[in-house]
């Protein structure tokens with residue numbers, strides 16, 4: 001007996017020391033995923049980490065905080081569901097008689113289920129970016145050199161993953177019982193201590209099962225992500241486009257999710273009163289849905305207990321939710337086992353990364369150097385870098401996605417226009433334009449910083465380099481700006497708005513280009529010339545901020561000019577262009 | 591005061607004999623003096639070694655010669671040009687291999703050489719032939735269409751070296767060029783450097799590996815803590831170190847005042863190794 005205890009104690013301390021060790025593996029994995037997604041920022045990021053190693057862990061900390069915050073925020077859903085049900089049932093609600101009981105059951109259960117589902121989405125959205133790095137076998141190459149048994153290394157991979165989402169997991173387990181407790185507390189007179197206890201206990205059980213289910217799903221998706229994100233040698237252009245699409249989908253779905261959460265929370269009481277289905281139809285739905293293990297069975301069980309016998313539940317619904325929950329437990333168990341095996345396998349997979357298949361293609365390579373003009377060479381180089389760099393692709397795509405999305409979600413209510421008016425709306429759009437313009441400016445500067453060795457040794461005229469960057473100021477941002485105009489399509493001032501926007505249009509690249517020059521002035525002034533790269537990096541943040549302000553102020557000044565009349569705006573643009581050509585020739589002589 | 595020959599340093603008449611003249615160079619990083627009053631000249635047709643321990647200031651010196659860093663004091667002339675002011679003229683005639691191969695990760699070698707060729711405005715036919723033979727001799731042909739990010743350290747280094755050679759530079763500046771190269775490629779590179787020298791070109795070779803300096807360099811400048819400690823052929827250096835016939839390692843350690851400390855370290859190591867006997871369990 002003592003022996004057994006001792007060996008168990010040994011095991012515990014072994015596990016504990018492994019958990020401690022997992023800290024470094026975890027850091028390694030974060031570093032790895034950060035570097036992997038950093039693209040042309042690669043060297044810069046390494047340099048920054050060298051200066052301040054804390055930034056490695058600050059990003060996951062922020063992510064942990066954000067995820068926990070959103071999960072806590074979600075608590076509002078069950079709380080509102082319970083209070084709404086009670087207020088309808090206890091006659092605080094005038095039209096109670098017209099609302100069929102089965103409808104209340106349906107909506108209440110769907111709400112509780114949606115909480116469980118949203119929890120999973122939040123976890124996926126905020127965690128995956130942080131966790132897919134955990135699946136790179138590379139990060140285990142160091143622990144593999146330590147005197148550890150194979151089994152321990154496998155355990156290590158599991159512990160590392162748990163370390164990655166420990167806080168989130170804890171919150172996920174606690175938040176549902178907490179929400180239920182709050183819901184009960186608000187309606188304290190309606191619940192006996194016995195029901196209170198039962199309800200909290202059951203919700204805790206459901207919460208634990210769901211949390212582990214979510215854990216399993218995240219492991220599964222992370223693994224898939226890591227396969228996609230791993231750099232493939234041959235089809236890298238394709239893989240970076242896949243990466244970009246994934247990231248885009250990811251961003252869009254996260255924005256959609258946040259949007260729906262907001263709507264849902266706003267309109268919860270309305271769902272109960274807008275009766276769309278008859279009592280029989282609702283009953284049918286209840287009976288079917290309650291059998292679906294995730295997320296409905298849990299949601300139904302909570303609703304059944306929360307209504308505290310004041311509603312009629314068909315026995316099938318009750319049976320369904322219990323059977324469903326049972327199935328869900330089994331499913332979770334299987335998924336968890338599977339995901340643990342995925343995790344355990346991770347440390348065993350041989351790193352395939354950067355293993356060159358040497359001497360594989362021995363067939364004749366034709367070596368033909370194509371010489372073009374420096375300008376064309378720069379443009380070609382930039383395009384080939386952008387197309388393989390996820391972050392850069394995002395920099396150029398995001399400015400367009402955001403307005404499209406905003407317009408789709410706002411088209412019905414026209415919140416922006418109605419609440420802020422035309423001028424204020426336009427100014428906020430200009431703010432957005434300034435922000436994205438500056439993002440693009442930093443993006444095109446970053447392209448330069450990936451190949452110092454080459455660029456520092458070849459004769460480069462900054463003038464050619466600058467010229468090659470100018471097209472970017474006439475593409476994405478202008479498109480985004482024009483899309484924003486659709487915001488005003490419902491307004492009777494739309495024709496006027498369009499005219500104004502078109503006259504204002506030239507101001508946008510002008511502000512962008514001058515901001516670009518201004519940034520070069522702050523960051524790249526050498527003794528005999530200006531360079532695009534960020535050389536003078538002292539007061540880096542302040543310089544970035546000032547250059548951003550520069551763009552913004554130029555844009556706002558144009559709005560100011562337009563108050564004098566369209567003619568003033570036009571003249572301002574012409575004068576400014578001439579000035580800009582002058583500055584260009586001065587800063588970047590032939 | 592260490593001098594490299596009898597010609598006075600104030601003499602800046604157009605002097606075809608020298609490729610690089612550095613006079614009283616000083617470079618500070620904050621409080622640290624990375625390069626301290628360095629003076630040397632690089633002749634035409636020689637391989638000039640910059641030798642020194644880690645952090646001695648070799649890379650800093652090399653970067654100043656290229657105009658990548660601005661000296662705080664002193665002056666550099668490369669082909670009688672000012673490396674910062676006449677940057678483009680200088681870079682047209684120089685090939686540079688940096689310590690770290692920071693070449694574009696997300697380009698293939700093919701794209702890289704198209705880029706370099708275009709910016710250097712090289713003749714396509716001639717360059718293609720030259721590039722082919724260089725790639726072939728470094729056994730780098732299979733990687734020509736591979737993404738640079740996926741190449742091994744050594745293969746990245748090869749690409750960097752090749753990129754520094756394709757335009758027939760007069761002066762080669764190489765900072766630890768053999769890092770990561772396998773024996774065969776290292777041999778190829780050494781031969782290339784010798785050939786370059788025979789054609790009358792100059793090479794500045796920065797290294798901390800004594801064997802390489804001894805094997806390749808016509809003259810060696812030993813730098814420590816940013817200061818020039820000795821300059822001359824291996825023979826002259828051994829004379830300086832009062833150790834005739836000694837190898838460069840002894841000379842180097844003697845001149846950088848490290849010979850005694852090495853003895854002490856070795857002694858210490860011996861003791862600790864004795865204490866910690868390897869015992870079979």
Ligand SMILES: Nc1ncnc2c1ncn2[C@@H]1O[C@H](COP(=O)(O)OP(=O)(O)OP(=O)(O)O)[C@@H](O)[C@H]1O
Pocket residue numbers: 619622624642643644645646647648649650651689797798
């Ligand atoms: N950008 C910089 N900022 C601050 N200090 C620097 C910078 N670059 C170099 N140094 C310092 O200057 C000194 C000389 O560095 P340098 O890189 O020239 O040495 P090195 O002789 O090339 O060494 P190694 O053999 O390791 O390459 C070092 O102490 C280094 O820390």
Ligand SMILES: [Mg+2]
Pocket residue numbers: 648649650689765
């Ligand atoms: Mg160095």
